[in-house]
Amino acid sequence: MINMALPKTEKQIRKGTPQVGNPPFKQIHAHSTGNPDSTAQNEADFMQTKDLTTGFYTHVVGNGRVIQVAPVNQGCWDVGGDWNSDGYASIELIESHKTRAEFEKDYKNYIDLLRKAAKNAGVAIKVDSGETGILSHNYCSLNQPNSKSDHVDPYPYLAKWGISQAQFKKDVESGQVGNGNNQPRQIAVDGQWGSDCTKRLQEYFGTKPIDGVISGQIKTRANENVYAAEWGTGGSNVVRAIQKQLGLAQDGNIGPGTVKAMQKHYGTTQDGIISPISDMVKEMQKALNNDQF
Ligand SMILES: [Zn+2]
Missing domain, CATH: 3.40.80.10 (Peptidoglycan recognition protein-like)
Known part of the structure; x- marks a missing residue:
C-alpha cells in the first residue's frame, strides 16, 4: 500500500x-x-x-x-x-x-x-x-x-x-510507520523525468489517469528533456497539480516559469530549463521517495 x-x-x-x-x-x-x-x-x-x-x-x-x-x-x-x-x-x-x-x-x-x-x-x-x-x-x-x-x-x-x-x-x-509495508513506492533518482517518475507524481498527487505520460505539452527548451512528455496542447493534470501546489497559474504546461518555480522549490539553479540529467528532477525524485513533493 x-x-x-x-x-x-x-x-x-x-x-x-x-x-x-x-x-x-x-x-x-x-x-x-x-x-x-x-x-x-x-x-x-x-x-x-x-x-x-x-x-x-x-x-x-x-x-x-x-x-x-x-x-x-x-x-x-x-x-x-x-x-x-x-x-x-x-x-x-x-x-x-x-x-x-x-x-x-x-x-x-x-x-x-x-x-x-x-x-x-x-x-x-x-x-x-x-x-x-x-x-x-x-x-x-x-x-x-x-x-x-x-x-x-x-x-x-x-x-x-x-x-x-x-x-x-x-x-x-x-520514515516507515507501523509494520513497514506502507513505505512509498521507490523510484530511480537519476535526474530524468521519464514514465516511472511521472507515474509516481500521478500517484502522489492523486491525478488521473496514472499512465506515466505528461500529456498536451507545447515543446520548448524548458521541457524538451521531459522524457514522459507528449507534444500537443491542453496541458497535463499532474502538471496542473504541481502548479497549484507552487501557487502558479494552472495551464498544465511545463514552461520556463513552471520550471523556474520548481527549481526554486528544490533549491537548484533557476535557469528555467530541464537538463537531460536534471538536478531539479533528482531532488524531486528524492522527495517522492520520502512521500513528499
Ligand atoms: Zn511540549
Missing part, C-alpha cells in the same frame, strides 16, 4: 508572533498538547487569542489535519529554555484520540511533518541526538542550557498507544 500524502497544511497563522533568537534555526521540536479533550481546531483557535508570552508553537496535528499557527524558521517559546531560540518548527500532536485508527492516522502525519520540517530546515532526520535535528520536548527539558522545563511530552502520550521512545525514533528516522 502506498502512503497517503501528508494533508495540505491549513494556515491559521497568529499575527504578530515574535522571532525568538537568530538564524540558523536548526531544531524541530516534537510535542503533544497535554490536553485530553482539545481538537486541532480548538488548539488553533486558542492560539489566535492567547497570551503568546506563555508559549506558542508552529503546527498542530490532529483530526486528520495539519494546521500551521505561527511562521516557521524564527524560533518559538515552546521548550522553556535556551533551545526556544533554535526552533525551525515546533509541532504539537493532539491528545484527544478516541480510537487507534484516529491515533494512527495522526501519528503518521506527525511523523511525516517532523521529517518534512527537518528537510526544509536542512538538518538531519535524527531524533534526540545532539543539538540539531528533531528533538522531543522531553529531550530539550533534560539537555538544553538554562532549562526551566520539566515537560516530558510527547512520550507519555505516545506510550499510551504503545509507542516507546525507541519506536518513535525508529519511525521518524526510517
Whole structure:
C-alpha cells in the first residue's frame, strides 16, 4: 500500500508572533498538547487569542489535519529554555484520540511533518541526538542550557498507544510507520523525468489517469528533456497539480516559469530549463521517495 500524502497544511497563522533568537534555526521540536479533550481546531483557535508570552508553537496535528499557527524558521517559546531560540518548527500532536485508527492516522502525519520540517530546515532526520535535528520536548527539558522545563511530552502520550521512545525514533528516522509495508513506492533518482517518475507524481498527487505520460505539452527548451512528455496542447493534470501546489497559474504546461518555480522549490539553479540529467528532477525524485513533493 502506498502512503497517503501528508494533508495540505491549513494556515491559521497568529499575527504578530515574535522571532525568538537568530538564524540558523536548526531544531524541530516534537510535542503533544497535554490536553485530553482539545481538537486541532480548538488548539488553533486558542492560539489566535492567547497570551503568546506563555508559549506558542508552529503546527498542530490532529483530526486528520495539519494546521500551521505561527511562521516557521524564527524560533518559538515552546521548550522553556535556551533551545526556544533554535526552533525551525515546533509541532504539537493532539491528545484527544478516541480510537487507534484516529491515533494512527495522526501519528503518521506527525511523523511525516517532523521529517518534512527537518528537510526544509536542512538538518538531519535524527531524533534526540545532539543539538540539531528533531528533538522531543522531553529531550530539550533534560539537555538544553538554562532549562526551566520539566515537560516530558510527547512520550507519555505516545506510550499510551504503545509507542516507546525507541519506536518513535525508529519511525521518524526510517520514515516507515507501523509494520513497514506502507513505505512509498521507490523510484530511480537519476535526474530524468521519464514514465516511472511521472507515474509516481500521478500517484502522489492523486491525478488521473496514472499512465506515466505528461500529456498536451507545447515543446520548448524548458521541457524538451521531459522524457514522459507528449507534444500537443491542453496541458497535463499532474502538471496542473504541481502548479497549484507552487501557487502558479494552472495551464498544465511545463514552461520556463513552471520550471523556474520548481527549481526554486528544490533549491537548484533557476535557469528555467530541464537538463537531460536534471538536478531539479533528482531532488524531486528524492522527495517522492520520502512521500513528499
Ligand atoms: Zn511540549
